Amino acid sequence: xxxxxxxLSGFNSAQKTHKTIFNLLVIxxxxxxxxxxxxxxxxxxxxxxxxxxxxxxxxxxxxxxxxADPWEGFNRNMYRFNYxxxxxxxxxxxxxxxxxxxxxxxxxxxxxYNNLGEVRNLTNSLFQLKGRESATTxxxxxxxxxxxxxxxxxxxxSFGLERHEQDFGKTLGYxxxxxxxxxxxxxxxxxxxxxxxxLAVDSAITYGIYTAIDPFGNTSNSFAISSGIxxxxxxDTRHQQSFRYYESGYPFEYYMVRFLYHNKRELESGKHxxxx
Amino acid sequence: MMYLKIFFIACLVLLPAQGLAAExxxxxxxxxxxxxxxxxxxxxxxxxxxxxxxxxxxxLDVFPERKKPSIFFxxxxxxxxxxxxxxxxxxxxxxxxxxxxDRSAKLMVMxxxxxxxxxxxxxxxxPTHANFIISASQSRIPGDLTEDAADLYRxxxxxxxxxxxxxxVSSFYLxxxxxxxxxxxxxxxxxxxxxxxxxxxxxxxxxAVSLYTSSGRIEGLMKKIPGGxxxxxxxxxxMLSKFSEFYRYGNYVAINDEFLYAIYADKLYSSExxxxxxxxxxxxxxxGMIFSSDVMTNSGYVVPKNRVLKITDSLSDYFLVSCHLxxxxxFNEYLFPYFQMRxxxxxxxxxxxxxxxxxxxxxxxxxxxxxxxxxxxDFILTGEDLKYLQQLFGKRTKIYPRGGHLGNxxxxxxxxxxIAFFKQ
Numbered sequence: 001x002x003x004x005x006x007x008l009s010g011f012n013s014a015q016k017t018h019k020t021i022f023n024l025l026v027i028x029x030x031x032x033x034x035x036x037x038x039x040x041x042x043x044x045x046x047x048x049x050x051x052x053x054x055x056x057x058x059x060x061x062x063x064x065x066x067x068a069d070p071w072e073g074f075n076r077n078m079y080r081f082n083y084x085x086x087x088x089x090x091x092x093x094x095x096x097x098x099x100x101x102x103x104x105x106x107x108x109x110x111x112x113y114n115n116l117g118e119v120r121n122l123t124n125s126l127f128q129l130k131g132r133e134s135a136t137t138x139x140x141x142x143x144x145x146x147x148x149x150x151x152x153x154x155x156x157x158s159f160g161l162e163r164h165e166q167d168f169g170k171t172l173g174y175x176x177x178x179x180x181x182x183x184x185x186x187x188x189x190x191x192x193x194x195x196x197x198x199l200a201v202d203s204a205i206t207y208g209i210y211t212a213i214d215p216f217g218n219t220s221n222s223f224a225i226s227s228g229i230x231x232x233x234x235x236d237t238r239h240q241q242s243f244r245y246y247e248s249g250y251p252f253e254y255y256m257v258r259f260l261y262h263n264k265r266e267l268e269s270g271k272h273x274x275x276x
Numbered sequence: 277m278m279y280l281k282i283f284f285i286a287c288l289v290l291l292p293a294q295g296l297a298a299e300x301x302x303x304x305x306x307x308x309x310x311x312x313x314x315x316x317x318x319x320x321x322x323x324x325x326x327x328x329x330x331x332x333x334x335x336l337d338v339f340p341e342r343k344k345p346s347i348f349f350x351x352x353x354x355x356x357x358x359x360x361x362x363x364x365x366x367x368x369x370x371x372x373x374x375x376x377x378d379r380s381a382k383l384m385v386m387x388x389x390x391x392x393x394x395x396x397x398x399x400x401x402x403p404t405h406a407n408f409i410i411s412a413s414q415s416r417i418p419g420d421l422t423e424d425a426a427d428l429y430r431x432x433x434x435x436x437x438x439x440x441x442x443x444x445v446s447s448f449y450l451x452x453x454x455x456x457x458x459x460x461x462x463x464x465x466x467x468x469x470x471x472x473x474x475x476x477x478x479x480x481x482x483x484a485v486s487l488y489t490s491s492g493r494i495e496g497l498m499k500k501i502p503g504g505x506x507x508x509x510x511x512x513x514x515m516l517s518k519f520s521e522f523y524r525y526g527n528y529v530a531i532n533d534e535f536l537y538a539i540y541a542d543k544l545y546s547s548e549x550x551x552x553x554x555x556x557x558x559x560x561x562x563x564g565m566i567f568s569s570d571v572m573t574n575s576g577y578v579v580p581k582n583r584v585l586k587i588t589d590s591l592s593d594y595f596l597v598s599c600h601l602x603x604x605x606x607f608n609e610y611l612f613p614y615f616q617m618r619x620x621x622x623x624x625x626x627x628x629x630x631x632x633x634x635x636x637x638x639x640x641x642x643x644x645x646x647x648x649x650x651x652x653x654d655f656i657l658t659g660e661d662l663k664y665l666q667q668l669f670g671k672r673t674k675i676y677p678r679g680g681h682l683g684n685x686x687x688x689x690x691x692x693x694x695i696a697f698f699k700q
Contacts, residue, residue: 064509245350251568267520
């Protein structure tokens with residue numbers, strides 16, 4: 001478990017690793033505590049159960065909005081964990097950021113990280129042998145990195161170069177890998193077994209490129225700078241997502257989110273004609 | 277992409293408008309009742325609204341003594357959204373439609389529009405929304421217009437008490453859409469007795485005249501599904517695979533507005549299928565209401581009586597069962613028996629009659645504070661309902677030639693009318 005999570009969190013310096021692992025241990029302890037508290041609060045009532053007026057047996061129909069979810073208990077715990085993580089740590093930090101940063105600056109920050117994300121889009125377009133899409137993405141990256149001042153602005157879109165979101169999970173899907181069971185990751189949220197693997201690969205590639213270039217190697221504060229950049233990236237990512245756990249108040253929100261996530265991913269990854 | 281959007285809208289406008297063009301100056305483009313209900317208003321045709329406004333989430337502890345089941349651990353009280361001016365201004369309460377929360381997309385657009393026009397705004401979830409049932413409904417069984425109005429009024433009072441120290445309010449207004457519009461009439465009537473707000477004006481947008489009739493008409497949309505509503509699962513899965521195939525062969529970049537417009541421009545779904553999808557959406561909303569109410573009252577309707585659900589328990593079967601129950605199932609097996617138990621001698625017809633604005637028409641006729649907005653092709657209303665509304669509210673009834681049910685609510689002309697009505 002620790003391995004997966006630390007792989008996923010996308011840290012990028014040796015010193016930081018220790019700190020990250022320490023933080024992760026705290027998080028895992030929290031998760032365990034939540035899981036156990038869930039178990040401890042077992043049925044206290046002594047009243048006998050009475051079958052309900054309507055049950056699933058009476059309906060002769062197909063099930064719908066279903067997604068393979070053998071780890072539902074774990075996933076539901078994790079869903080709740082993310083709610084608390086958001087509530088007590090992540091969102092307060094994000095709103096602090098939104099409060100002190102002018103909107104113009106927030107947009108530049110998002111632009112900067114979105115532009116870095118083009119590297120992930122490009123590598124995966126290439127993995128999928130999509131020539132035209134790779135050229136577009138490369139064009140976007142070059143245009144926005146230069147004319148767009150390192151991604152702060154996005155002139156590429158107005159030149160007709162549309163953004164194509166790609167990641168290794170989609171690449172695997174494109175070449176025919178099934179999504180595998182649904183999986184709710186701590187902090188990252190809804191995912192699947194395949195997409196979790198994809199996230200790990202994408203993070204490893206980013207880490208590899210970063211290490212090779214080592215942009216802050218010459219400064220004496222490379223650790224502080226790279227931690228700051230990673231932290232700001234996390235804040236910006238959450239800032240760009242409007243999703244809030246349990247906000248709909250709908251008692252079956254978990255299923256709605258699961259269904260939408262799964263189908264959106266399946267559709268958007270597409271399939272290579274040979275992998276159909 | 278913007279051009280594509282405009283192109284699709286143009287197609288939608290041009291196709292049917294040829295015949296109407298002469299007598300019709302209303303600019304909302306989508307002709308079909310079902311289509312407009314699903315598509316709503318294209319972003320280009322909404323008014324320009326501020327991106328950021330001063331808002332605060334209110335979480336109201338309406339029943340401090342109430343113990344909530346642990347699966348609703350995230351429900352900490354009734355959630356309302358409060359948008360406030362920094363100067364003295366009138367305050368509008370907005371009530372959401374069936375199954376919607378205080379932050380539903382339509383409410384957020386209305387909130388911003390009223391805010392921009394200089395009003396303070398407080399949005400409230402629908403009494404049929406789980407959050408309201410869990411935290412603000414006295415009986416925890418929604419559906420009786422008089423009791424739901426009392427619950428809403430109580431929530432408004434508490435919300436007002438929470439903010440009155442921070443803002444200056446010159447007068448109060450009330451507005452609701454769909455079921456929320458019908459409820460607004462009952463809330464206004466209660467206000468005549470309680471006199472806490474003395475609403476200056478009350479606007480009902482696409483209201484149901486009779487809750488029973490309108491719900492029946494929405495249920496009717498599912499009759500054309502092959503095999504009827506009992507086979508909604510098969511229908512759902514078929515619609516989904518149609519959707520997926522359309523996407524796969526259409527070379528789209530992502531599931532976005534452009535793709536959704538294309539679905540309608542290409543007529544992927546027939547009129548019957550579109551109607552079925554609206555009916556199914558209604559059922560999915562209803563399922564949330566039925567399940568929450570059942571858990572809150574331990575009635576043993578879809579969840580075994582006395583079962584204590586844990587956070588890790590699968591709710592999947594309850595979801596499917598609740599979605600297969602119709603409004604009539606809920607009414608006949610759950611809602612009516614509950615009220616019959618409380619009011620011995622109550623007949624079904626008398627109860628149905630009480631769930632209509634006709635039951636308070638004596639009051640509505642005498643008051644000139646009401647206004648109504650409705651659409652000629654709204655499928656929740658019959659022709660008679662429309663005539664009745666015109667008769668009852670006279671000049672203060674605004675009827676648009678199209679828009680379906682709520683499809684044109686965010687259209688700029690409609691929004692301008694809402695604001696003008698309150699500013700008169």
